[in-house]
Amino acid sequence: xxxxxxxxxxxxxxxxxxxxxxxxxxxxxPLAVMAQVEGETAKxxxxxxxxxxxxxxxxxxxxxxxxxxxxxxxxxxxxxxxxMTREQAAHQARQNPIARLVKIADVSDxxxxxxx
Numbered sequence: 001x002x003x004x005x006x007x008x009x010x011x012x013x014x015x016x017x018x019x020x021x022x023x024x025x026x027x028x029x030p031l032a033v034m035a036q037v038e039g040e041t042a043k044x045x046x047x048x049x050x051x052x053x054x055x056x057x058x059x060x061x062x063x064x065x066x067x068x069x070x071x072x073x074x075x076x077x078x079x080x081x082x083x084m085t086r087e088q089a090a091h092q093a094r095q096n097p098i099a100r101l102v103k104i105a106d107v108s109d110x111x112x113x114x115x116x
Contacts, residue, residue: 002066014055036105074098
């Protein structure tokens, strides 16, 4: 089974070169979200929360890396599909208890003024 360390490594590799709106390395965002949640599973989901939406990584890739179905389900719940409204994405995230906690941390980090 994949570990938190593997999730951090995968996120760092695939978010490499990406910048946020403030011009900072994007990987700092998933790491900041990770720091706000408790437990290895939630931390793993937090660091991977944008990986399907913002990189070429797929669900099959996460399975091949050995991530649990619990982690994958929560990451999928946090992934806004093309054509999905923000309201639909929020509803989707609320349905998964781990995704709900990570989404709260994600929104909190996104509201930091230095990220805008």
